[in-house]
Amino acid sequence: MKITFTGKKPSGSIVFVRLDEKLETSCCEKVGNKHFLNLKAPKAEEMNRRKWLLLVRQIVRSAKAHKFEKLAIDWEELTAYDNLGENLAEVFAHNAQMAAYEYRAYKKKPKEGWKDLREIVLLTSTKNLPRLRRELGAGLKVAAAVNVCRDLANTPGEDMTPKILLRQARRMFADTAVKVRALGEKEMKKLKMNGVLTVGRGSGQESQFIIVEYRGGRRGAKTVVLIGKGVTFDSGGIDIKPHPHGCEMMMDMSGAAAVLSVIRAAVDLKLKRHIVGLIPAVENMPGGKSMRPGDVIRMMDGTTVEVGHTDAEGRIILADALTYARRYKPSTVIDVATLTGAAVVALGERASAVFTADDDLAQETLRLAEEVGDYAWRLPLWDEYDAEIKGNVADISNINVKGKPGYGGAIIAAAFLKHFARQHKRWMHIDMAPTMTAVADEHLARGAKGSTVRLLTELLRRGKI
Numbered sequence: 001m002k003i004t005f006t007g008k009k010p011s012g013s014i015v016f017v018r019l020d021e022k023l024e025t026s027c028c029e030k031v032g033n034k035h036f037l038n039l040k041a042p043k044a045e046e047m048n049r050r051k052w053l054l055l056v057r058q059i060v061r062s063a064k065a066h067k068f069e070k071l072a073i074d075w076e077e078l079t080a081y082d083n084l085g086e087n088l089a090e091v092f093a094h095n096a097q098m099a100a101y102e103y104r105a106y107k108k109k110p111k112e113g114w115k116d117l118r119e120i121v122l123l124t125s126t127k128n129l130p131r132l133r134r135e136l137g138a139g140l141k142v143a144a145a146v147n148v149c150r151d152l153a154n155t156p157g158e159d160m161t162p163k164i165l166l167r168q169a170r171r172m173f174a175d176t177a178v179k180v181r182a183l184g185e186k187e188m189k190k191l192k193m194n195g196v197l198t199v200g201r202g203s204g205q206e207s208q209f210i211i212v213e214y215r216g217g218r219r220g221a222k223t224v225v226l227i228g229k230g231v232t233f234d235s236g237g238i239d240i241k242p243h244p245h246g247c248e249m250m251m252d253m254s255g256a257a258a259v260l261s262v263i264r265a266a267v268d269l270k271l272k273r274h275i276v277g278l279i280p281a282v283e284n285m286p287g288g289k290s291m292r293p294g295d296v297i298r299m300m301d302g303t304t305v306e307v308g309h310t311d312a313e314g315r316i317i318l319a320d321a322l323t324y325a326r327r328y329k330p331s332t333v334i335d336v337a338t339l340t341g342a343a344v345v346a347l348g349e350r351a352s353a354v355f356t357a358d359d360d361l362a363q364e365t366l367r368l369a370e371e372v373g374d375y376a377w378r379l380p381l382w383d384e385y386d387a388e389i390k391g392n393v394a395d396i397s398n399i400n401v402k403g404k405p406g407y408g409g410a411i412i413a414a415a416f417l418k419h420f421a422r423q424h425k426r427w428m429h430i431d432m433a434p435t436m437t438a439v440a441d442e443h444l445a446r447g448a449k450g451s452t453v454r455l456l457t458e459l460l461r462r463g464k465i
């Protein structure tokens with residue numbers, strides 16, 4: 001979908017958007033030969049940035065529902081509220097494109113083609129045009145990355161195996177200077193990456209450890225490592241998931257998709273940074289070769305891990321990635337993962353959980369999360385929780401094998417990762433399980449939401465990581 005700012009009168013067959021807080025429901029109207037889409041807007045005194053970005057999406061979803069192809073919006077009217085904050089053209093770009101998105105890879109195209117909203121024209125008085133266009137341009141790049149992320153995550157498990165994920169990563173960066181390579185199982189064996197190897201052992205698909213290197217910074221500049229959980233399908237393994245818990249588990253590589261997309265956005269925004277993406281990509285399946293509950297894994301860093309539950313697989317593969325990351329001597333390491341159902345229990349579906357010992361980073365993250373609309377909330381990472389991952393027969397366990405099952409599951413997963421991140425200067429873990437899929441009232445297509453792409457890109461852009 002095309003979005004442009006213009007200072008001129010728009011031409012052609014076009015529908016004008018009008019906002020009205022007194023309306024009961026939205027409706028279409030024809031006055032003379034002009035078409036209008038009248039939308040109920042939030043009350044001016046109750047408006048804020050959170051509601052505004054939802055309004056932007058709602059405009060697009062309503063236009064799509066009415067099969068309108070071209071919209072005109074009065075930018076001054078749309079932004080005539082207090083408390084909206086800065087960079088609204090960027091926020092508009094993100095949310096309009098996110099709302100326009102549909103996942104249609106497996107749907108038959110109608111004979112007459114898809115009736116899509118093809119263009120939005122934003123009408124404005126000319127004085128701010130250059131700034132607005134700049135903001136819009138940047139926003140559109142990030143928005144494109146968010147939607148690529150959703151395509152990757154939405155792809156069914158059969159068509160998004162570790163090797164296909166690698167192929168997609170290669171394709172994504174084919175026109176750039178970004179290097180994409182991968183370690184197959186043979187190479188991982190040499191490195192004793194037994195965490196990744198063990199989780200992937202029950203699958204017929206070969207595991208891959210994908211490495212993406214973007215060197216946009218000055219010589220000698222510090223490196224940021226982004227690690228994404230790449231479980232291309234999570235059946236739970238021998239501790240198999242009951243229906244319907246498996247149905248969304250093709251999206252268990254959403255962290256990996258986010259990392260790839262953030263790096264793509266960094267390239268498009270020409271960020272002067274060194275960024276390395278590490279993606280342990282595996283399929284977690286039950287089978288004759290699967291890891292068993294009670295098995296002990298000797299991890300890449302030498303720690304022994306007792307498998308208390310084969311469905312707590314994400315933390316095991318991420319642990320080896322955290323160890324591998326040491327070779328980059330990174331200034332910051334961030335991992336993103338659809339890690340625990342417990343995070344969903346804790347926060348509902350409206351915010352990702354963030355964990356870090358760095359108070360400044362936590363604060364900046366929550367502030368930017370709010371600003372870009374990719375919401376996050378902090379949970380504790382205190383040393384007291386380390387007691388919960390003590391193993392019975394091994395150094396540590398991947399679940400709490402001694403205490404009450406289920407208690408503080410998201411925090412226990414973070415405590416597990418913390419053990420493997422111990423040598424890193426600055427580390428943050430984002431459990432994005434809560435925000436993996438769109439909630440009905442968010443005005444987005446069902447399925448993957450592409451969360452954390454806007455947040456991480458913004459952290460990089462502002463030099464906060």
Ligand code: BES
Pocket residue numbers: 234236252309311312313314338339340341342344399409433434436
């Ligand atoms: N991939 C799941 C977590 C998940 C659940 C993501 C729902 C998105 C939506 C993860 O691998 C998992 O199964 N975690 C278990 C861990 C438990 C067995 C300790 C969980 O959270 O239930």
Ligand code: ZN
Pocket residue numbers: 234236310311312313314
């Ligand atoms: Zn699992």
Ligand code: ZN
Pocket residue numbers: 231234252311313314338339
């Ligand atoms: Zn999982």
